[in-house]
Amino acid sequence: MTSPRDFPIRPVLDAIEPAIASFPKASMHELADDGHTDLFQQVVACLISVRTFEEVTMPICRALFATAPDAAAMVALGEPGILEIIRRSTFSDRKAGQIMAIARRTVDEFGGAIPCDAEIVRGFNGIGVKCTNLALGISCGLPLVCVDVHVHRIANRWGYVATTTPERTTVALDEAMPDDQKVRINRLLVPFGKHVCTASRPRCSTCPVREPCAQVGVENPR
Ligand code: SF4
Numbered sequence: 538m539t540s541p542r543d544f545p546i547r548p549v550l551d552a553i554e555p556a557i558a559s560f561p562k563a564s565m566h567e568l569a570d571d572g573h574t575d576l577f578q579q580v581v582a583c584l585i586s587v588r589t590f591e592e593v594t595m596p597i598c599r600a601l602f603a604t605a606p607d608a609a610a611m612v613a614l615g616e617p618g619i620l621e622i623i624r625r626s627t628f629s630d631r632k633a634g635q636i637m638a639i640a641r642r643t644v645d646e647f648g649g650a651i652p653c654d655a656e657i658v659r660g661f662n663g664i665g666v667k668c669t670n671l672a673l674g675i676s677c678g679l680p681l682v683c684v685d686v687h688v689h690r691i692a693n694r695w696g697y698v699a700t701t702t703p704e705r706t707t708v709a710l711d712e713a714m715p716d717d718q719k720v721r722i723n724r725l726l727v728p729f730g731k732h733v734c735t736a737s738r739p740r741c742s743t744c745p746v747r748e749p750c751a752q753v754g755v756e757n758p759r
Pocket residue numbers: 691694695733734735739740741744745746747750751752755758
C-alpha cells in the first residue's frame with residue numbers, strides 16, 4: 538500500500554476536478570458559490586443538511602436565507618417561522634430549535650457574527666466535527682478536512698489512508714494532507730463519489746485516477 542507521503546494527492550485532485558465539472562456540486566459549496574459564504578449561514582445550512590437529501594436541503598436553505606439572511610433576522614423570524622420553512626428537512630422540529638439557539642447566541646454573545654473559532658462552532662448544539670470543519674473551511678478558509686461517507690470510502694480505496702471510521706479518516710487526512718488541499722478534497726470527492734467512485738460498482742475502467750489508486754476492497758468494478 539502507498540504511504541500517505543507517497544500518494545500524489547495534489548495531481549489526483551487536479552485530475553478529478555475536470556471529471557466532476559458537469560455534476561451537481563456538493564450542497565455547502567454550491568451555496569457558497571451562490572454567495573452564502575457567511576459562517577452563520579454555512580453552519581445553519583450544514584445543520585439542515587444532516588440526514589436530509591441535497592435536493593431537499595438546497596431549496597430550504599435558499600428560502601430560509603431569503604427570509605432571514607443573518608442571525609438577527611433569524612431571531613426575529615422566530616422558531617415557528619423557521620420551522621415553517623425547514624419543515625421538509627429531517628428532524629425539522631429539533632433543528633428549528635437548534636437554529637434558533639445558534640441565532641440567539643450569535644446575537645447575544647458574538648455581536649451577530651460567529652467568530653472563525655472551531656471550539657465555538659463545535660459548541661453549538663447539533664453541530665458535529667463534520668459541519669464544524671466544513672463551515673470553517675468554506676467560510677473562513679481554515680485548513681480543515683470534512684470527511685463524509687464519500688471522502689472516507691475513496692481515501693481508503695486509494696490506499697491513502699487505512700481507517701475504519703470517518704472520524705479516524707479525519708485525523709489521518711489532517712496529518713497527511715497539505716493544508717491548501719484540505720477544503721478541496723470534500724468539494725471534489727462528494728460529486729466524484731456519487732457519480733464515479735460509487736459505493737457499489739465504481740467506474741474504474743474510465744476513472745481518471747485509476748493508475749495511482751490501489752482499489753483497496755473494490756469488488757466488481759465497472
Ligand atoms: S480506480 Fe476505481 S476505486 Fe479507484 S478512485 Fe477510480 S473509481 Fe474509485
